[in-house]
Amino acid sequence: MLQALMSMAAYPFREIEKKWQTYWESKKTFRTPVDVDTTKPKYYVLDMFPYPSGAGLHVGHPEGYTATDIVARYKRMCGFNVLHPIGWDAFGLPAEQYALRTGTHPRITTERNINRFRQQLQSLGFSYDWDREVDTTDPNYFKWTQWIFLKLLERGLAYEAKVPVWWCEELGTTLANEEVVDGKSDIGGHPCERRMLRQWVLRITHYAERLLEGLDHTDWPQSTKEMQRNWIGRSQGAEIDFAVKGLESPLIRVYTTRPDTIFGATYMVLAPEHPLVEQITTKDQLPEVHHYQLLASRKSDLERTELQKNKTGVFTGAFVMNPATQGEIPIWIADYVLSSYGTGAIMGVPGQDERDWAFAAKYDLPIVRTVQPPADFTGFAYTGDGPAINSGFLNGLSISEAKEKIIEWLEKDGVGTRKVNYKLRDWLFSRQRYWGEPIPVVFEDEQVCSLPENALPITLPELEEFKPSGTPEGPLALAEDWIITTNPDSGKAARRETNTMPQWAGSCWYFLRYIDPHNSECLVDSELEKYWMPVDLYIGGAEHAVLHLLYARFWHMVLYDAGVVSTPEPFAKLVHQGMILGELEYTGWKNHETNQWVSSEYVALGKHIETDVHLEAILIHQDQVIKDGENFVLKDAPHIQLDVRAHKMSKSRGNVINPDDIITQYGADAFRLYEMFMGPLEQVKPWSTRGVHGTFRFLNRVWRLITDQPLSDQEPNRTQLRLLHQCIDRVTSDIEALRMNTAIASLMEFTNAAFKWKELPRKIVEPFLLLLSPFAPHLCEELWEWIGHEESLAYMSWPDVQQEHLKEDMVDLPVQVNGRVRATIRVAMDADQKEVIESALDEPNVVRFLEGKPPKREIYVPGRILNLVSG
RNA sequence: GCCGGGAUGGCGAAAUUGGUAUACGCAACGGACUUAAAAUCCGUUGGCCGCAAGGCCGUGCGGGUUCGAGUCCCGCUCCCGGUACCA
Numbered sequence: 001m002l003q004a005l006m007s008m009a010a011y012p013f014r015e016i017e018k019k020w021q022t023y024w025e026s027k028k029t030f031r032t033p034v035d036v037d038t039t040k041p042k043y044y045v046l047d048m049f050p051y052p053s054g055a056g057l058h059v060g061h062p063e064g065y066t067a068t069d070i071v072a073r074y075k076r077m078c079g080f081n082v083l084h085p086i087g088w089d090a091f092g093l094p095a096e097q098y099a100l101r102t103g104t105h106p107r108i109t110t111e112r113n114i115n116r117f118r119q120q121l122q123s124l125g126f127s128y129d130w131d132r133e134v135d136t137t138d139p140n141y142f143k144w145t146q147w148i149f150l151k152l153l154e155r156g157l158a159y160e161a162k163v164p165v166w167w168c169e170e171l172g173t174t175l176a177n178e179e180v181v182d183g184k185s186d187i188g189g190h191p192c193e194r195r196m197l198r199q200w201v202l203r204i205t206h207y208a209e210r211l212l213e214g215l216d217h218t219d220w221p222q223s224t225k226e227m228q229r230n231w232i233g234r235s236q237g238a239e240i241d242f243a244v245k246g247l248e249s250p251l252i253r254v255y256t257t258r259p260d261t262i263f264g265a266t267y268m269v270l271a272p273e274h275p276l277v278e279q280i281t282t283k284d285q286l287p288e289v290h291h292y293q294l295l296a297s298r299k300s301d302l303e304r305t306e307l308q309k310n311k312t313g314v315f316t317g318a319f320v321m322n323p324a325t326q327g328e329i330p331i332w333i334a335d336y337v338l339s340s341y342g343t344g345a346i347m348g349v350p351g352q353d354e355r356d357w358a359f360a361a362k363y364d365l366p367i368v369r370t371v372q373p374p375a376d377f378t379g380f381a382y383t384g385d386g387p388a389i390n391s392g393f394l395n396g397l398s399i400s401e402a403k404e405k406i407i408e409w410l411e412k413d414g415v416g417t418r419k420v421n422y423k424l425r426d427w428l429f430s431r432q433r434y435w436g437e438p439i440p441v442v443f444e445d446e447q448v449c450s451l452p453e454n455a456l457p458i459t460l461p462e463l464e465e466f467k468p469s470g471t472p473e474g475p476l477a478l479a480e481d482w483i484i485t486t487n488p489d490s491g492k493a494a495r496r497e498t499n500t501m502p503q504w505a506g507s508c509w510y511f512l513r514y515i516d517p518h519n520s521e522c523l524v525d526s527e528l529e530k531y532w533m534p535v536d537l538y539i540g541g542a543e544h545a546v547l548h549l550l551y552a553r554f555w556h557m558v559l560y561d562a563g564v565v566s567t568p569e570p571f572a573k574l575v576h577q578g579m580i581l582g583e584l585e586y587t588g589w590k591n592h593e594t595n596q597w598v599s600s601e602y603v604a605l606g607k608h609i610e611t612d613v614h615l616e617a618i619l620i621h622q623d624q625v626i627k628d629g630e631n632f633v634l635k636d637a638p639h640i641q642l643d644v645r646a647h648k649m650s651k652s653r654g655n656v657i658n659p660d661d662i663i664t665q666y667g668a669d670a671f672r673l674y675e676m677f678m679g680p681l682e683q684v685k686p687w688s689t690r691g692v693h694g695t696f697r698f699l700n701r702v703w704r705l706i707t708d709q710p711l712s713d714q715e716p717n718r719t720q721l722r723l724l725h726q727c728i729d730r731v732t733s734d735i736e737a738l739r740m741n742t743a744i745a746s747l748m749e750f751t752n753a754a755f756k757w758k759e760l761p762r763k764i765v766e767p768f769l770l771l772l773s774p775f776a777p778h779l780c781e782e783l784w785e786w787i788g789h790e791e792s793l794a795y796m797s798w799p800d801v802q803q804e805h806l807k808e809d810m811v812d813l814p815v816q817v818n819g820r821v822r823a824t825i826r827v828a829m830d831a832d833q834k835e836v837i838e839s840a841l842d843e844p845n846v847v848r849f850l851e852g853k854p855p856k857r858e859i860y861v862p863g864r865i866l867n868l869v870s871g
Numbered sequence: 872g873c874c875g876g877g878a879u880g881g882c883g884a885a886a887u888u889g890g891u892a893u894a895c896g897c898a899a900c901g902g903a904c905u906u907a908a909a910a911u912c913c914g915u916u917g918g919c920c921g922c923a924a925g926g927c928c929g930u931g932c933g934g935g936u937u938c939g940a941g942u943c944c945c946g947c948u949c950c951c952g953g954u955a956c957c958a
Contacts, residue, residue, distance in 0.1 A: 010910080223875040223953075230874070233957065256958060269958090311956080334956095341957045348958090354872090355956055423957050542952080579952095584882070622898075627881060630931095677896070679884060682876095684951070688883065694896050700911090730887095742885070745895035752895090814891040819939040821891050845925080859938055865890045869938050 010696075011703035013667030017778040021122055029794050030127040034516070036081045038531050043080040045072045046511055046571075048540025048548075049087045049134075051503075052113035053094060057120040058649070059657050059675070059687065064539040064577040066672045067681055067740060069126045071537060073774035074735050076127075077798040083532055084127060085514035087134035088114050092503045096435040099466040106435040106466070110137055120659065124668045125777050127794070132517045136506030137435075141513060143457035144523045145505050146440040148555060151562050153441070153450050157203045160448065163428060165472075167195040172470035174432045194297060197472050200439060200499065202427040204554045208232050210568075211424075211553055219573040221682070224545040231546050233423025238407050239343060240416035242268060242320035244280055245328055252276060252320060252331070255342030255421055258352060259410065260402035262324040263391040264370035265347035266360065268331045269313065271339035272296040280331060282317030289314050289333060296335040311336050311359045322347075323415045324392065324406075334359065342421055350381060357381035371399065427551065429502060432474030434466050436500030444487045444494040455488050458496070473498040507548055508555040511535055511570060523564060534567045542576035549574070575738060578683040580675075581646035582655030586625045586632060588642050589615040597640040646686030657687055669776035670696035676740035676775060698748055699779055702772065705754060706783050712759040718805075723753050724764050725805035731771045732801065740775070747772055762787065767799035815840045816867040817849040825866075833860045840866055 024030060036042075045068045050061060072084035088110075095106035095113075114135065121128070134141055152158040165174045170190035174197070184191055204211075212232050215225045237257035244252060252268065270277055272293045281289045292314040313334030322329050329348075336355060337346050350360035351369040357380045360367050370391045373382040388394040393409075394402040410416030430439070438458040440451045451458065461482035469477040476498035477483070487494040509523075515532045516524040549571075556570040589598045589606075591613060602609050606617065625642060626635045634640040649656045662671045673695040679685045716724070727750040734743035750768065754760065765787065773780035773793055784793045808829055813836065815823045823843035827836055837858055840846050846868065855868035 221875090226875060227953065230954070235957075237958085254958085258958075336956045336958095338957065346958050353958065355958075358956095421957080545953080622881080625881085632881090674896095677883090683884095685883065688897065690897055691883070697911095698896085704911095741883095742895080745885075748895055812891085816891085816939070819890095819937090824891070857938060859890090861890060864887095865939080867890080867938050 011700050011779070013669065013699075013778070016782045017123075017125065017668050020778045020781045021125060023781070023792070024125075024127070024794075025122070025130070027792070028131070029792055030084070030129050031131055032081065032083055032129045034528070036531075038081075040079065040081050042083065042532055042536075043072075043075040044083045044511075044532050044535045044537075045075070046084075046514075046535045046538045047086060048538070048544060049089050049507070049510060050117060051089045051092055051094075052110065052117045054098070054109070054113055056113075056116055057659050059580050059659055059662075060541070060577070062124055062659060062672065063580060063675045063681070064541070065121070065124070065126055066675050067575075067577065067738060068537065068539050069672075070676070070735060070740060070774040071738070072127055073777065073794065074798065076795060077770065077774075079797070083132075083514065084129060085132040085134070085517075086121065086126070086128040086130075087132075087510055087514070088117070088136065089503070089507050089510070090114060090135055090137040091436050091501075091506055093433065093435070096433060096466060099435070103465070105462075107137070123663055124659075124672065127777070132514050134510055134513050134517055136437075136510065139457040139459050140520070142437045142506065144513065145437050145501065145509070146456050146458060147453060147523060148509060148559070149437075149440055149501070149505075150450050150453065150456075151564075152202060152558060155558065155562070157206065157558060158429065159201055159203065160198055161201050161426075162196040163199050163201065164194045165197050165199065166192045167197070167472055168192045172468040174472055174474075195472065199428055199430040202429045202554075204427045204551075205422060205424055207554050207557055208234070208422045208424050210557055211550065214553065214557070214569050218569055218571065220571075221542075221574065221576060224542065224549070224574065224576065227545045228550055231424065231550065235421050235423075237419055237421065238410060238416050239419045240323065240347065240410060242323065242347070244331075245319040245321065247280070250276060250279075252280075252345055253343045254345045254347045255419060256347060256349075257421075258349065258399075258403075259406045259416065260388065260391075260394060260397075260399055261349040261352045261370045262322065262347065262406060263394065264349045264351045264368040265322050265324075265329060266350065266366040266368060267329050267348040268320050269334045269337045269346050269348055269359070270316075270331065271337045271344040272333050272335055273339040274333070274344045277316065277333055280316055280318040285315060285317035289316055292333060311355070311362060313359060313363065315363075323410070323413070330365070332359075332363070340425065341423065352381055352383060354381045354383065370394075427554075429505075430499035431502050432468075432472065432498075433500050434460065434463060434475040436502065437505055438476070438500055439497040441497050442485060442487050442494035443497070444490060444492055449487050449489060449494065452488055469498075474500065476500070504548060504551045508552045509559070511538075511552075512559075512565065526564075526566070529564075530566045533565060534570055534572045536572055538571040538574045539577060541579075545576070575682065577681050578679075578685060579648070580678075581684060581686045582649045582653065582657070583688060584644065584646045584686045585655070586620040586622060586642050586644055588618045588620050588634060588640065590618050592616050597634065597637060599639060599641045600643045601641055603643075649687075657689070662689070662692055666692050666696040667699075667778070669779050670699055673699065673744060673775055677744045679741055681738050681740060695744075698751065699776055701751055701755065702776075703779065703783070705751060705760070706765060706769075707786060709760065711762040711765055711787060714759060714761055716761040716764045720754075720757065720761060720764050721802075721805040722808065723750055724767060725801050728767065728771060728799045729801045729806060732798070735774070744775060747775070769793065770796055770799055811863050813863070814865055815843060815846055816865060817846055817855075818869055819867060820849075822846050822849050829863050831862070833858065836860060836866055837868070840868065 047065050047068050068084065072082050076082045090110045095109045098104060098109050099106045136142060149158060167174050168190050212229060212234055215228060235257050237255060238259040239253050239255050240259065241251040241253050254268065277289065311334060313332045316331045316333060318331045319328045320331055337344065348356045348360060350356040350365065350367040352371055368390055369382065370388055371382055372386045372389045374386065385399050388397050388402045394405060397405060407418050438460060440456060440458045442449050442451060461479035463475065463479060466475055469475055471477055483496045483498065485494055485496055486492060512524045512529065516528050519525055552570060556565060557568055559565045560568045589600060589603045591598055598608055598615055603615060607614055620642060624635050625632050628638055631641045632644045633642060647653055647655060659671065670692055674692040677695055678691065727746050730746040731743045769780045769784055770793060781793060810826055811829050812824045813827050814821045815825055822845045825839050825843065827839060850868060850870050853870060855870060857869040859867040
């Protein structure tokens, strides 16, 4: 009964949404034919495709997906050919781990999850072209991922190298850096060791400069470009050779960005792993040096950086000559110097480097300032600019002048060269996993042989078990039948590569496959590629700011060089949607023993900061909370401050919102609308289920507005036309700028106004429904049909703004005296200054504040403001 | 530490880019309808003073530029994200 009444009150969104989803699917409304009319402009709107996890869609997915869907629907109505696809980034660890626990093949799990995701996305009414769905685990897809690998190999961009990886004997597997803590496995706490293993590596460093430079030509968030720049980490400096005392060779080469400070180099440090350590260390120092090397090798990268405050090192007993001063300086080894950057050796310049200062201070090494700090400088190492001192022929020069001069000198003397360095490392591309793309090579007599294109795809063998193989080769090593093969080129016996590709591989190029998803001849037809690329708008999470977006750009540049694609950069414009947090929470802290509240200013990490007593966090309803100055406090106990915060959604916190529940209760349209209405797309914002209720209410109002009475066939009046065209104007520019929140506000304002009209002209309602349709497509399709249309509105023309309707004849003009509003007067929009001032001076309040005197100065901005300045 | 982004009502947020600060929505309060509740509709809502007209204060803090500053400039504070021995 209650249910019946409620559904009577609300518009029948369940039936409507189901009806239109079925309609779009059966009519293939959003199919983009392969043979589109390429004389029309194109728009490629891309979502970061999801990893189909077992947990299903979370509320973060539809945020970006709704934004792109609105743009796609809008662009279609503007006459563009729109490419708006979706797919699945389905290789990855969770399915493999699930397989380990349950014995279910990852293929089964993946398929199940994909079906769930597809159904969820369809229930949101997204206008994807489902005929172009891609799945990275589909052999017809990863055939081309493997093909690209062959291209990389062919171009010398993939190579094998022995690189250190964490190996856990007990677990019989290699582990990622993050899985190893304190030299022990994160799971189980088994001892791990660094092993040098043969791994595939991609030469992304070859593209460092171009990856950096290409950023200048993209419309991407500043922060993301900056993160990529930092990741690539270009620096300019010099490499300098130091001669070891008493040895003809070898020379020790250091890299520095501050060659100008060489006169202050009072010692040298090698990384503990530096290959020359063994050779130069004196007999006396050898035991100590070996001990230090051993300790350093056990530390994980994380630990090495965590211990940065406390520098350690050991003297090798050897000395080098400083080429500038001709003085002897000692050689140390210390783990604050990384073997993987620069040359793995530095010159220690404590006067101008904070780390070197700390090291020198600890081990009592000499400190020489080579840049004059300002008089008021009170710190230790001085890294700022200033004139060079204690630096011979460099004295008096600024840093940049001194750098130039010293590099010239080094190069002339043959002891150094100008050098650019990058932090970017080559990309470790092997994984010892089952659920990934097999690497398309075989080994014949230990020699790598790439497989011919017609051997692709190399599919995964069926395994009974997914346990680690117990050797560093990964689970595929157990598939003996699969491993043993012949090299198709030579016909001789060969073994397959048992490592697989990392999860990033499939997502590096998926946007290309959407263009031509069923092509069995090539990765993508080049004519189609030329038409559709680059991606015009790419929306996805900021968590991919570096890795995915850098790897994809790298592969794309390689494909560009190989002539497969026509643009060097794949994504013209990129936007990150902000994370959606849980509902705002008010938390009070209570001492469990005494049952008394503790004000939040005394709480840190769930404990009382003075007594260290563990406190209980209690969620408090908003009604019990009041704001007192800066703080929120308990209404009944105003001296008790509360914590107010929206937290990241998490299972453990219990604040996860399931999209399915919201759709069931309010419908997809209200859900979409709410996610867009919350605030600016890029911003982090807290969820509010009451807010969904608000957009749901709005949609109900629209429903009633149009269904409660028949439309009028009368010509709209001037006000109606003005409000409509203002709405068209704002919604159009807001969608273009992805300001969905203010577009919706405009649509609401229009609806509020229309509710007050006695008659509703058809000529107003029709454009309004078109404006609303990208946001709430189901409702608008239904109402479009209701008012007498037989065809979907998906391809109706987007309404045009007519400038003449935007103008208002009369405005309420604020009149200021000395910059403060004292009256508003109703004047013609284009009234001239003289008459505006005259009518302003009729206002008693204006006269009062002018104290009867004529204004000294008048500023008039027609339609905006009149400001009178008194004497 | 460094890089990037922020700070506006009880809450999410607007502000035509220097021109009436708080649009739109949520919450709250008052009213209508109802046996009642839900739903819906109407109204009020930054603070202080005032019967009112109106006034004063107000966009994290302190200065400045300007007829006029949320917006521009200088100096801070705090919050969020990223990153960190990269020589």
